[in-house]
Amino acid sequence: MKIPCIMDCDPGHDDAIALILAYGSDKIEIRAVTTTAGNQTIEKTTNNALRIMTFLGAKIPVAPGCAKPLFRDLIIAPEVHGESGLDGPVLPEPAYEAEPVHAVELMAETVKNSNEKITIVPTGALTNVALFLLTYPELKDRIERISLMGGACWGGNWTPAAEFNILVDPEAARIVFESGIPITMSGLDVTHKAYIADDDRERFRKTGTKTAVMVAELLDFFAKFHDENFDFHGSPLHDPCAVAWLIAPEIFTGRDCHVEIETTGKLTTGSTVVDFYNVLKKEKNATVLFDIDREKFVDLLAGHLEEMP
Amino acid sequence: MNKNKMGRPVLIDCDPGIDDALAIFMALASEELNVEAITTVAGNVPVGLTAINALKLVEMAGFEVEVAAGAANPLYTKKKTAESVHGRNGIGDIELPSPKGSLSKRSALELIHDKALQQKGNLEIIATGPLTNVALALTVYPDLKNLVRHIWIMGGSAYSGNRTPAAEFNIFADAHAASIVFASGIPLTMCGLDVTNRALIYKEDIERLSQFKSDVARKSAEMLLWYLKFYNSFGFEGVAMHDPFTVAAAIDPSLIETKHLHVDVETEGEFTLGQTVVDLLKVSGKPPNAYVALELDKKRFVELFEKLMNFYE
Numbered sequence: 001m002k003i004p005c006i007m008d009c010d011p012g013h014d015d016a017i018a019l020i021l022a023y024g025s026d027k028i029e030i031r032a033v034t035t036t037a038g039n040q041t042i043e044k045t046t047n048n049a050l051r052i053m054t055f056l057g058a059k060i061p062v063a064p065g066c067a068k069p070l071f072r073d074l075i076i077a078p079e080v081h082g083e084s085g086l087d088g089p090v091l092p093e094p095a096y097e098a099e100p101v102h103a104v105e106l107m108a109e110t111v112k113n114s115n116e117k118i119t120i121v122p123t124g125a126l127t128n129v130a131l132f133l134l135t136y137p138e139l140k141d142r143i144e145r146i147s148l149m150g151g152a153c154w155g156g157n158w159t160p161a162a163e164f165n166i167l168v169d170p171e172a173a174r175i176v177f178e179s180g181i182p183i184t185m186s187g188l189d190v191t192h193k194a195y196i197a198d199d200d201r202e203r204f205r206k207t208g209t210k211t212a213v214m215v216a217e218l219l220d221f222f223a224k225f226h227d228e229n230f231d232f233h234g235s236p237l238h239d240p241c242a243v244a245w246l247i248a249p250e251i252f253t254g255r256d257c258h259v260e261i262e263t264t265g266k267l268t269t270g271s272t273v274v275d276f277y278n279v280l281k282k283e284k285n286a287t288v289l290f291d292i293d294r295e296k297f298v299d300l301l302a303g304h305l306e307e308m309p
Numbered sequence: 310m311n312k313n314k315m316g317r318p319v320l321i322d323c324d325p326g327i328d329d330a331l332a333i334f335m336a337l338a339s340e341e342l343n344v345e346a347i348t349t350v351a352g353n354v355p356v357g358l359t360a361i362n363a364l365k366l367v368e369m370a371g372f373e374v375e376v377a378a379g380a381a382n383p384l385y386t387k388k389k390t391a392e393s394v395h396g397r398n399g400i401g402d403i404e405l406p407s408p409k410g411s412l413s414k415r416s417a418l419e420l421i422h423d424k425a426l427q428q429k430g431n432l433e434i435i436a437t438g439p440l441t442n443v444a445l446a447l448t449v450y451p452d453l454k455n456l457v458r459h460i461w462i463m464g465g466s467a468y469s470g471n472r473t474p475a476a477e478f479n480i481f482a483d484a485h486a487a488s489i490v491f492a493s494g495i496p497l498t499m500c501g502l503d504v505t506n507r508a509l510i511y512k513e514d515i516e517r518l519s520q521f522k523s524d525v526a527r528k529s530a531e532m533l534l535w536y537l538k539f540y541n542s543f544g545f546e547g548v549a550m551h552d553p554f555t556v557a558a559a560i561d562p563s564l565i566e567t568k569h570l571h572v573d574v575e576t577e578g579e580f581t582l583g584q585t586v587v588d589l590l591k592v593s594g595k596p597p598n599a600y601v602a603l604e605l606d607k608k609r610f611v612e613l614f615e616k617l618m619n620f621y622e
Contacts, residue, residue, distance in 0.1 A: 154468045160571070160588035161581070230590060258474075265578030268475070273580040275474035 010124030012039035034103035040085030050094035065103030069169035088221030117144035123239035130172035151272030152188035167270030186241035195234035316343035324352030324438030332552035338620035348417035352438035354399035379417030383483035401535030444486035465585030481583030508554035509547030523621035566604035
């Protein structure tokens with residue numbers, strides 16, 4: 001049986017690749033796509049989600065979420081994702097419109113209409129997921145798991161202590177991490193190891209399928225930012241990790257940890273404080289991923305792209 | 310006992326503390342360093358005990374070094390001690406002879422400032438406890454920041470903490486003080502848990518030490534055995550030599566590999582108070598202010614420790 005999922009995202013280059021991987025997987029069934037503001041404004045991320053769905057020939061319902069974080073002003077990342085939020089490849093205009101309901105309502109409807117428990121895959125700020133949990137606490141038990149991209153046990157990428165998705169809406173992240181729903185956290189610890197090198201990108205392009213070429217073009221743009229700004233090798237595919245873990249958990253290693261979200265730090269707001277050494281002896285609320293077999297990850301992605309049109 | 314006076318002048322600011330005790334023994338024995346003074350701070354145990362402990366340790370080692378008691382409390386937060394780690398007397402409840410001399414009449418701040426002036430810009434500070442004294446001295450004597458050549462800090466971590474998930478004990482104990490010291494502009498090396506948690510001494514090393522003849526070595530072995538029980542209790546196979554390793558790095562900087570990075574100290578977080586926020590990926594755009602030790606030569610450290618213990622035979 002396929003894993004029924006709601007993709008909550010802010011496409012975004014790596015979000016787009018996460019959507020493509022999930023859509024191409026025979027282990028995942030995307031029941032709904034909800035969008036969040038982060039990599040770009042809500043109008044742009046929603047439009048991008050629709051363009052990706054249209055490109056894939058999918059008719060999956062898309063609903064826009066909140067235009068800003070719960071209590072804070074929005075931070076966006078045009079320096080990473082460009083003005084459109086998805087600069088690089090030429091994508092079709094949307095062939096259908098977003099649902100006339102808020103992301104939270106589409107989430108609730110999707111969960112209520114499902115016989116199986118739903119897995120939520122957030123690859124942006126956690127604003128929608130937190131609001132869903134606040135609005136529909138009775139549906140919490142209908143959520144199988146949350147496999148999210150966000151945070152870091154060590155370091156950060158937007159501030160020295162915080163990863164972008166959690167930094168955008170730390171209070172929402174706190175609500176989600178304290179919810180009691182099983183969480184798999186693909187943070188920078190693992191996503192920086194899930195990088196795509198130039199060779200990998202060319203391998204995708206040579207596959208020659210329409211989808212593979214488009215992914216290579218997304219990566220062309222994505223690589224520019226990382227090459228110019230960081231010492232590390234290649235472009236980390238942050239968001240696809242949250243999907244890849246659902247498809248092939250065996251290529252990852254992780255550790256169950258207690259994780260708190262810092263919301264009041266002068267320097268550390270948005271930090272996922274992971275009790276790696278269990279000094280607090282508190283309940284472990286997340287499986288934090290630390291390692292990935294990168295070659296198998298690249299093979300997984302390449303294999304899916306070969307099978308797609 | 311007096312060594313030749315050719316070593317680099319250092320002042321040790323500490324809170325003995327078992328590993329502080331070993332750090333003092335090592336610094337005194339080293340030809341590379343000349344210990345000009347010791348100031349103590351509340352940390353592992355209250356300040357009165359840390360000062361008396363320092364004096365006892367110096368006398369047992371056969372040296373004459375001025376020891377002054379410093380701050381009894383952190384600058385801004387409540388006092389935190391670690392008796393469960395270091396025993397009620399701070400040195401594993403091992404009894405040392407009562408001191409013959411007495412503590413300095415100068416305050417720790419005066420002593421730091423006077424020694425810095427006397428050394429005309431060559432004084433280095435090795436800080437192995439909370440940074441309260443150093444921060445107060447920098448605040449009371451603004452000229453101090455131009456008089457200290459280098460500060461070697463045992464504290465913090467680029468990765469995880471030990472007192473909380475995010476914070477190491479010394480920095481957690483006085484985060485505000487640490488924040489002042491890291492922002493001072495004085496060149497500093499941070500020997501945090503990233504290296505000190507890997508500077509381990511094992512049971513067989515301690516047993517070898519207990520065969521030595523000197524009081525210093527035998528008492529050190531007793532303290533280490535006491536400490537080992539504590540470390541074993543949470544899954545470490547050896548004793549992490551936090552403070553001794555920091556002195557070793559000051560003696561021989563080739564024992565560590567560092568990265569020059571921006572480091573700031575969190576003073577307000579609900580879960581992150583006392584975290585040394587190390588800008589590993591250089592995303593803050595702020596200039597580097599600390600040499601952060603990230604790798605160590607453990608084998609040569611243990612050799613250096615044994616060599617310095619041999620000094621007392």
